[in-house]
Amino acid sequence: MSVEFSKEKLAEVAEIVKRYPEGRHKSALLPVLHMAQQEFGGWLDVPVMDYVASVLKIEPIEVYEVASFYSMFNLSPVGKYMFEVCQTGPCMINGSDNIIAYIKEKLNIGVGETTADGMFTLKTVECLGACGYAPMMQLGKHYREHLTKEKVDAIIEECRAKAN
Amino acid sequence: MSRKLLLEKAHVENIRLYDVYRREGGYRSVEKAFKMAPADIVEEVKKSGLRGRGGAGFPTGLKWSFIAKPEGVPRHLVVNADESEPGTFKDRYLMEFIPHILIEGMIVSSFALGSNVSYIYIRGEYHWIVDILEQAIAEAKHHGFLGKNILGSGFDCEIYVHRGAGAYICGEETALIESLEGKRGNPRIKPPFPAVKGAWERPTVVNNVETIAAVVPIINDGGEEYAKIGVGKSTGTKLMSACGNLNKPGVYEIDMTISVEEFIFSDEYCGGIPNGRKLKACIPGGSSVPILPANLLLTTAKGEKRLMNYESLSDGGFATGSMMGSGGFIVLDDNQCVVKHTYTLARFYRHESCGQCSPCREGTGWMEKILLNIENGKGKLSDIDLLWDIQRKIEGNTICPLGDAAAWPVAAAIRHFRDEFEWHVKNPVECLTSNYGLAHYADPIHIPVVA
Numbered sequence: 001m002s003v004e005f006s007k008e009k010l011a012e013v014a015e016i017v018k019r020y021p022e023g024r025h026k027s028a029l030l031p032v033l034h035m036a037q038q039e040f041g042g043w044l045d046v047p048v049m050d051y052v053a054s055v056l057k058i059e060p061i062e063v064y065e066v067a068s069f070y071s072m073f074n075l076s077p078v079g080k081y082m083f084e085v086c087q088t089g090p091c092m093i094n095g096s097d098n099i100i101a102y103i104k105e106k107l108n109i110g111v112g113e114t115t116a117d118g119m120f121t122l123k124t125v126e127c128l129g130a131c132g133y134a135p136m137m138q139l140g141k142h143y144r145e146h147l148t149k150e151k152v153d154a155i156i157e158e159c160r161a162k163a164n
Numbered sequence: 165m166s167r168k169l170l171l172e173k174a175h176v177e178n179i180r181l182y183d184v185y186r187r188e189g190g191y192r193s194v195e196k197a198f199k200m201a202p203a204d205i206v207e208e209v210k211k212s213g214l215r216g217r218g219g220a221g222f223p224t225g226l227k228w229s230f231i232a233k234p235e236g237v238p239r240h241l242v243v244n245a246d247e248s249e250p251g252t253f254k255d256r257y258l259m260e261f262i263p264h265i266l267i268e269g270m271i272v273s274s275f276a277l278g279s280n281v282s283y284i285y286i287r288g289e290y291h292w293i294v295d296i297l298e299q300a301i302a303e304a305k306h307h308g309f310l311g312k313n314i315l316g317s318g319f320d321c322e323i324y325v326h327r328g329a330g331a332y333i334c335g336e337e338t339a340l341i342e343s344l345e346g347k348r349g350n351p352r353i354k355p356p357f358p359a360v361k362g363a364w365e366r367p368t369v370v371n372n373v374e375t376i377a378a379v380v381p382i383i384n385d386g387g388e389e390y391a392k393i394g395v396g397k398s399t400g401t402k403l404m405s406a407c408g409n410l411n412k413p414g415v416y417e418i419d420m421t422i423s424v425e426e427f428i429f430s431d432e433y434c435g436g437i438p439n440g441r442k443l444k445a446c447i448p449g450g451s452s453v454p455i456l457p458a459n460l461l462l463t464t465a466k467g468e469k470r471l472m473n474y475e476s477l478s479d480g481g482f483a484t485g486s487m488m489g490s491g492g493f494i495v496l497d498d499n500q501c502v503v504k505h506t507y508t509l510a511r512f513y514r515h516e517s518c519g520q521c522s523p524c525r526e527g528t529g530w531m532e533k534i535l536l537n538i539e540n541g542k543g544k545l546s547d548i549d550l551l552w553d554i555q556r557k558i559e560g561n562t563i564c565p566l567g568d569a570a571a572w573p574v575a576a577a578i579r580h581f582r583d584e585f586e587w588h589v590k591n592p593v594e595c596l597t598s599n600y601g602l603a604h605y606a607d608p609i610h611i612p613v614v615a
Contacts, residue, residue, distance in 0.1 A: 019281075019324040021238070021364050029346035030329050034288070062346075069348040069518075070329035072288045088250045089451060089508045090407045090494050126332070126512045127250040127451075128289045131407035131492065132414050141291040 003040060003051045013055060026058050029066055033073060042082070043074035071125065079114040079121035081159045084138040085147075087124045090131035099135045099147050100124060106156065119163060120156070167393060169381040169401045170374070171417045174261045180296065182303035185264040191309055193383035197272040198317040205276035209379060211387030213399035218244055218335070218372030219450060219490040220565075221474055230359040231277055232367040239367040241279040242344065243270060243376050245286040245293075246328055246335040250451035250512060251492025254403035255373035257415040259286075259293050263300040267323065269376040271309055272383055274321045277369055281322050284373075285340050288329040297325050332516035336564045337370035339518065350518050351564035374403050394420040398473035402491055408446075409497035411435035420473035424448070425462050427472050428495065441497035444602050445581070448477055449489025451509050452569035454576030455502065456486050457605035467611040482576065498602035502584050503595075506577040507535040513570035521562040527554050528570045535574075538585060541592030548585050552578055581605075 005013065013032055020027035032052055033044065040048045044067050053060040067073045083103060087096050100122075104110060107120050114121040130136040133145035144155060178184045185191075197205055210225030231239060243266065247255040259266055266284070274282045284297060301323050304310045312320045326344055328334050334343045338352035341363045362368020378400055382390045391399045398420040404427070407413045412435040418427065428443065429436045437443055443458040462470055465484035470476050474488045496505060514528040531554055537543045555571035562568070578585060584600040 019283075019326075021281075021366075024345065024364050026346035027326075027344060027364075030288075030343065031327060034327060034329065056346075058346075065348055066346065070288070070331050071515075072330035087508065088512050089447075089505050090251055092505065092508045093408050093494075093496065093500055125330075126515050127248060129247050129253045129256050129287065131251050131253055131494070132405060133253075134407065138289055 003045075003047045005035070005039065005055070009035060009039065010055070017056075025056055026062065028056060029058070029063065030070070032056060033063070033067060037073060042078050042080075043076060077114070078123075079119050080163060081119060081139065082121045082123060083155075084123045084125045084128075086126070086128050086130065086134070086136055086138075088127040090127075091134040091136060094134035096135040099137075099149075099152065102149050102152055106152065119159070167401065167419055168417045169390075169393075170258060170265060170377050170403065171262070171415070174258075179262055180264075180300070182264060182300070182307060185262070186307070190264050191268050191304075191307075193268060193380045194271050194275075194309055195315065197275055197383050198315055198319070202276045202278060205272065205383065208382055208387040209276070212378075212382040212390040213387075213394075213397060214375065214378055214382060214390070215397070215399075215474065216372055217374035217378070217402065217491070219249065219452070221488060224371065224375055227359070227371070228273075228277060228369060230357065231369055232360045233278070234367070237366055238280060239278050240363050240369075241270065241274050241277050241282040241376075242340065242363060242368055242370045243282070243284045243373055244335060244337065244340060244370050245284050245290070245373045246332075246340060247290075247373070247490075248287055248332040248335050248516075249490045249492055250509065251407055251447060251494040252405050252450050252490040253407075254405040254415050254491055256290060256293065257405070258373060258377060258403065259290070259297060263293075263296050264304070265377045265380055266297070266373055267300050267304050267309075269379040270323055271304070271314070271321060273369075273371070273376055273379050274323075275317075275319055279369075280320050281324070283344060283363075284323065284325045285334070285344055286325060286327055287334075288327050291327070294325050294327055301325070331518075332512075333518045333564070333566055336566065339564065340370060341368060348518070350520050351566075353563055395471070395473055396475050398475060398488075402472075402488070404472070404491045404493050406434045406493040406495070408493075408495035409437050409441065409500065410495050411438050418472055420471070422472050423462075424470045424472055424477075427493075434495070437495070437497050439497075441499060442602050442606060443495065444498045444500060444605050445496040445502060447486070447492070447494040447573070448472075449487045450492035451494070451512065452565075452572055453487040453489040454482055454485070454572055455496075455506075455580065456576070457580050458602075459606055459609045460484050460580070461486075463609060465609065465611075467609075482572070482579075486576070499599065501539075501599040502577055502581040503535065503539050503588050504599075506573060507532065507539050509573045510535050510570070513566065513573075517566060517570070521567060523558045523561040524567040524570060527558040527567075530554055531570070531574055538588050539595075541588065541595050543585075543589045543592075545586065545589050547589070548578060548582065 215221040334349040339349040358368040510532040559571040
């Protein structure tokens with residue numbers, strides 16, 4: 001995979017940079033890293049981070065230190081679908097431990113692991129702001145809330161169907 | 165029935181769309197504000213008594229009046245939509261269902277502060293809400309409420325959404341500014357305060373989503389009218405996000421005169437505890453504020469009914485009270501274990517510590533390990549004192565309030581539930597399969613009789 005944004009994406013980067021004061025293009029780093037992660041396989045490999053640095057005309061270290069700080073940036077490969085299950089207080093009260101255990105058993109992976117077919121990654125996360133609708137997980141752009149074992153089954157089926 | 169100022173129209177069909185929002189009276193406050201001087205808007209907000217809804221409760225009008233106005237230097241309003249305090253999901257609700265009220269409040273506030281470019285810093289996980297907000301911004305711009313020379317006032321304003329990437333610390337205003345500048349979310353040493361040197365070294369005001377939305381009714385009805393709602397220094401309405409063991413968890417707009425008991429048990433609000441269980445404990449204002457046992461939650465140490473407002477929730481200080489905080493209301497029933505719950509919060513703060521200050525960086529991880537040991541029946545009685553000692557050494561010894569936020573939940577859990585911790589240590593096998601239950605935590609409290 002060549003690490004380069006398309007013309008359209010580069011135009012989008014230019015638009016994002018314009019949101020910030022002149023000469024402060026580094027401010028676009030978080031949005032551009034989000035774009036890069038989405039474009040280049042769901043995680044930020046070193047060549048990807050170096051490319052982002054060159055696009056924003058900043059030093060690679062400025063990208064590495066930011067990418068390693070924020071929990072949403074993946075620094076190693078992840079599956080096509082990432083189940084990010086919340087385990088903080090309010091979700092724990094509502095049974096997130098059972099949901100995590102069920103996903104582990106169902107997919108036969110541990111927390112932080114990816115299924116052999118590269119389809120699913122299980123990650124535990126800290127409070128995502130869905131406490132009233134617990135237990136919950138993030139799947140891509142959206143939240144899946146009020147999780148039950150049946151709902152987890154359905155979500156797994158849904159992902160498999162989408163992938164085929 | 166509480167009067168609603170922010171969510172009254174939240175369930176009107178298609179209120180997310182400009183046309184519906186406008187038809188329902190939206191954007192009136194902008195028209196009114198442009199007939200006022202910016203300084204008069206700040207005055208109205210001062211008169212309203214509005215206090216920051218993010219957690220600290222600092223008077224908003226006062227915060228605004230601090231903004232420096234050096235000649236030729238742009239100023240910025242940044243809305244804090246980084247909502248990450250466990251138990252808190254009110255801003256999400258507001259942005260998701262009635263996004264235009266935030267945009268409307270931002271236009272008025274930007275005008276008052278002289279911000280021609282304002283930002284919404286939203287937590288990265290609220291990805292789908294970015295689309296909702298950007299649509300609302302585009303609609304407002306299309307109808308002349310954003311852009312150049314808004315409504316012929318001569319005032320220009322643009323609003324941009326900046327998406328974070330998963331870091332609780334970015335809810336702290338100086339960390340948020342660092343993150344907006346494309347850096348790690350490490351809080352800055354204050355002073356200088358953001359009002360003097362904030363984003364890109366320019367004067368900056370950072371306000372919570374709910375705070376900025378509240379500017380709309382304040383300008384529409386006047387600060388004095390707003391101040392008539394509520395009680396004492398708790399004016400206006402407050403969004404509460406209720407969760408945990410409740411029949412009806414969710415977001416409620418309250419007028420801060422109701423009692424805690426009514427909020428938990430009445431059908432208008434949370435509808436009581438499910439499955440016939442009993443109220444054991446509650447964290448009334450987001451995970452950072454002290455947990456209280458049922459008896460102290462419902463009644464102050466003076467024997468008065470505790471109310472859902474800033475003063476009453478903090479009545480008794482940390483010895484017997486808690487805080488309104490962000491309004492994240494977490495309820496635990498008699499089947500919940502305070503040790504385990506505290507452990508999950510300690511793990512949260514260890515995960516979210518930025519690592520700049522050693523008391524927080526080292527202390528949060530140490531507390532997490534000890535709490536996990538106690539939870540797993542591997543603790544010693546001396547661990548409880550050690551935990552107390554560690555949290556004391558974090559509190560007040562860090563650049564930003566995350567250290568305090570990590571220390572307080574542990575301190576309060578030990579202060580009020582020490583015997584539950586001891587039970588864990590003394591019953592290392594039993595604690596793995598059962599818990600301490602309700603114990604005496606709902607018993608009537610002893611009120612000293614004045615001679």
